[in-house]
Amino acid sequence: MPNRLPFLRLAAVAGLLVAAAAAHAQASAPAPAASAPKLRTAADIVREAPDSAWRRPDPNDVLAMTLPSGIVWIELAPRFAPLHADNIRKLVAQHYFDGLAVVRVQDNFVAQWGDPAADDDDATKGRSLGDAKRTLAPEFFISDKGLKIARLKDKDVFAPVTGFVDGFPVAADPRTHRAWIAHCYGTIGAGRGMTVDSGSGAELYAVIGQSPRGLDLNIAPVARVLQGMELLSSLPRGGQNMGFYDKPEQNVKITKVERLADMPEAARPDVRVFRTDTPQWNEVIESRRNRKDAWYVHPAGAIDLCNITVPVKIEAKAPAN
Amino acid sequence: MPNRLPFLRLAAVAGLLVAAAAAHAQASAPAPAASAPKLRTAADIVREAPDSAWRRPDPNDVLAMTLPSGIVWIELAPRFAPLHADNIRKLVAQHYFDGLAVVRVQDNFVAQWGDPAADDDDATKGRSLGDAKRTLAPEFFISDKGLKIARLKDKDVFAPVTGFVDGFPVAADPRTHRAWIAHCYGTIGAGRGMTVDSGSGAELYAVIGQSPRGLDLNIAPVARVLQGMELLSSLPRGGQNMGFYDKPEQNVKITKVERLADMPEAARPDVRVFRTDTPQWNEVIESRRNRKDAWYVHPAGAIDLCNITVPVKIEAKAPAN
Numbered sequence: 001m002p003n004r005l006p007f008l009r010l011a012a013v014a015g016l017l018v019a020a021a022a023a024h025a026q027a028s029a030p031a032p033a034a035s036a037p038k039l040r041t042a043a044d045i046v047r048e049a050p051d052s053a054w055r056r057p058d059p060n061d062v063l064a065m066t067l068p069s070g071i072v073w074i075e076l077a078p079r080f081a082p083l084h085a086d087n088i089r090k091l092v093a094q095h096y097f098d099g100l101a102v103v104r105v106q107d108n109f110v111a112q113w114g115d116p117a118a119d120d121d122d123a124t125k126g127r128s129l130g131d132a133k134r135t136l137a138p139e140f141f142i143s144d145k146g147l148k149i150a151r152l153k154d155k156d157v158f159a160p161v162t163g164f165v166d167g168f169p170v171a172a173d174p175r176t177h178r179a180w181i182a183h184c185y186g187t188i189g190a191g192r193g194m195t196v197d198s199g200s201g202a203e204l205y206a207v208i209g210q211s212p213r214g215l216d217l218n219i220a221p222v223a224r225v226l227q228g229m230e231l232l233s234s235l236p237r238g239g240q241n242m243g244f245y246d247k248p249e250q251n252v253k254i255t256k257v258e259r260l261a262d263m264p265e266a267a268r269p270d271v272r273v274f275r276t277d278t279p280q281w282n283e284v285i286e287s288r289r290n291r292k293d294a295w296y297v298h299p300a301g302a303i304d305l306c307n308i309t310v311p312v313k314i315e316a317k318a319p320a321n
Numbered sequence: 322m323p324n325r326l327p328f329l330r331l332a333a334v335a336g337l338l339v340a341a342a343a344a345h346a347q348a349s350a351p352a353p354a355a356s357a358p359k360l361r362t363a364a365d366i367v368r369e370a371p372d373s374a375w376r377r378p379d380p381n382d383v384l385a386m387t388l389p390s391g392i393v394w395i396e397l398a399p400r401f402a403p404l405h406a407d408n409i410r411k412l413v414a415q416h417y418f419d420g421l422a423v424v425r426v427q428d429n430f431v432a433q434w435g436d437p438a439a440d441d442d443d444a445t446k447g448r449s450l451g452d453a454k455r456t457l458a459p460e461f462f463i464s465d466k467g468l469k470i471a472r473l474k475d476k477d478v479f480a481p482v483t484g485f486v487d488g489f490p491v492a493a494d495p496r497t498h499r500a501w502i503a504h505c506y507g508t509i510g511a512g513r514g515m516t517v518d519s520g521s522g523a524e525l526y527a528v529i530g531q532s533p534r535g536l537d538l539n540i541a542p543v544a545r546v547l548q549g550m551e552l553l554s555s556l557p558r559g560g561q562n563m564g565f566y567d568k569p570e571q572n573v574k575i576t577k578v579e580r581l582a583d584m585p586e587a588a589r590p591d592v593r594v595f596r597t598d599t600p601q602w603n604e605v606i607e608s609r610r611n612r613k614d615a616w617y618v619h620p621a622g623a624i625d626l627c628n629i630t631v632p633v634k635i636e637a638k639a640p641a642n
Binding site: 105107108140155157185194196212214216218229230233288294296297298303304307 | 426428429461475476477478479505506515517530531532533534535537538539550551554555556557558609612615616617618619621623624625627628630
């Protein structure tokens with residue numbers, strides 16, 4: 001540990017383990033000496049939560065994207081984008097993404113990956129999508145009917161209703177009965193061209209900066225990063241327009257993308273995501289609204305949908321049960 | 322230019338040149354073929370704005386922080402943090418930061434730099450601050466009396482009033498008559514310890530992720546990054562608690578920090594920041610609320626204070642005038 005630097009050694013404690021859980025998934029992330037035992041910070045709440053406060057995502061919806069720097073863990077959102085989720089599963093099953101690359105990193109916006117040889121206007125170019133579809137109907141939103149959103153009481157700049165559904169940050173509009181995954185840090189969407197039905201999931205992007213909520217309802221969010229965001233957010237930015245890399249050799253190769261369900265049982269890690277329909281989650285949110293850390297002198301009294309990281313634990317060995 | 326990838330080749334055009342102006346300061350940033358000539362995107366508005374739409378910051382308030390990867394340009398905010406701005410100028414004048422390092426990069430939060438050898442509890446450790454003060458009175462906010470804020474009509478999650486003052490994103494509360502620089506992407510603050518008066522400006526951090534507005538009114542924002550954010554945001558994340566680097570050799574050395582005013586006339590670039598008290602700026606904001614790009618099918622109708630990048634132009638040769 002380096003010398004005691006003033007700022008945020010305490011300030012970030014509440015956010016720390018939550019972030020750490022998401023970023024490093026160390027269930028054993030050390031509790032900083034700074035966190036007073038009496039306080040119930042978000043970190044404390046998460047650490048002390050019962051097993052029932054965690055869910056195990058469907059292994060068919062969990063993807064491991066291996067980059068040279070490590071693994072980016074992704075959870076598909078079939079509830080919000082069933083056609084895209086199905087198409088992406090097909091692409092992964094036939095190893096479509098293996099050997100492709102991150103071709104674009106635009107600062108404070110998105111990292112984008114796909115086939116560098118692909119060409120929207122020429123289906124003969126680039127890798128075959130096999131039995132996956134080249135285009136899909138738009139899945140920019142779903143009906144809010146029957147959708148249980150763990151609502152935030154806080155204001156939102158862009159939507160009348162915000163909250164969480166199975167760990168995904170969700171916005172909704174009761175007037176139009178639309179609900180959609182918000183473009184928050186870590187949200188993954190399916191690239192499209194000028195027409196709304198030109199996306200397929202073969203081209204994906206992850207938000208790496210201030211949430212570009214202006215994209216909401218304009219493109220299909222299909223997944224979110226569970227762990228490994230820092231592997232995408234710390235990539236060199238591209239020098240071309242919109243952050244495309246100048247030279248092909250700058251592209252960041254994707255070693256492989258595989259589904260958790262396709263990994264051999266023994267090698268399959270235990271992936272758990274903090275549930276967002278529990279009292280513990282409500283307590284986490286409240287602790288983020290009004291930080292318990294002694295460092296804080298002014299409780300914000302509010303939190304933004306995109307400021308909340310849903311904790312994730314990914315452990316190498318599956319538990320006995 | 323790589324192959325035509327669908328997503329955002331058009332979507333980001335409006336944001337692109339604005340971002341490019343801030344990120345690369347190429348007044349000559351190429352207009353993407355994608356931008357239809359008739360549209361007035363934010364990029365168009367900025368490109369076509371008269372010289373009077375730009376201001377030249379006081380050279381005493383502009384800092385160039387040279388990292389191995391390039392220069393991070395910074396503008397101090399003496400109006401909001403006069404004591405810190407003065408202390409930082411003193412530190413820069415005596416070359417305090419030269420040879421120090423970025424010691425902490427926490428994903429989706431902050432990059433922090435200062436003296437790796439410093440120790441809050443032991444003034445004898447680390448580099449001397451010379452004639453600069455070791456601690457300063459807190460400057461978390463100023464009075465809103467007489468402060469002209471170019472107000473946004475949009476909602477904000479954290480404050481009743483938001484807008485811009487000389488390019489700085491500002492929030493305010495008419496009930497308390499407080500105004501402060503908001504913790505947006507690119508905002509620079511002065512680290513502090515447990516006491517509100519323990520900061521000095523010798524330890525600084527820049528926001529590199531989703532705006533942590535919960536820090537507002539808890540710490541002193543003292544500056545903002547004008548250009549070169551990507552040099553901080555793309556740094557490797559630290560593996561220690563809160564993103565501190567594991568080993569000293571991972572620290573990112575700061576070659577030097579110098580004031581624009583101290584550079585020889587000939588070597589001094591022309592630094593211009595888009596004014597935020599003009600009709601052109603209002604037009605930029607409106608174009609961000611409701612994107613003009615044909616790609617968009619759903620205008621957001623709103624914009625978040627921290628989603629707007631104030632254009633900056635930094636040109637190597639000073640103009641004749």
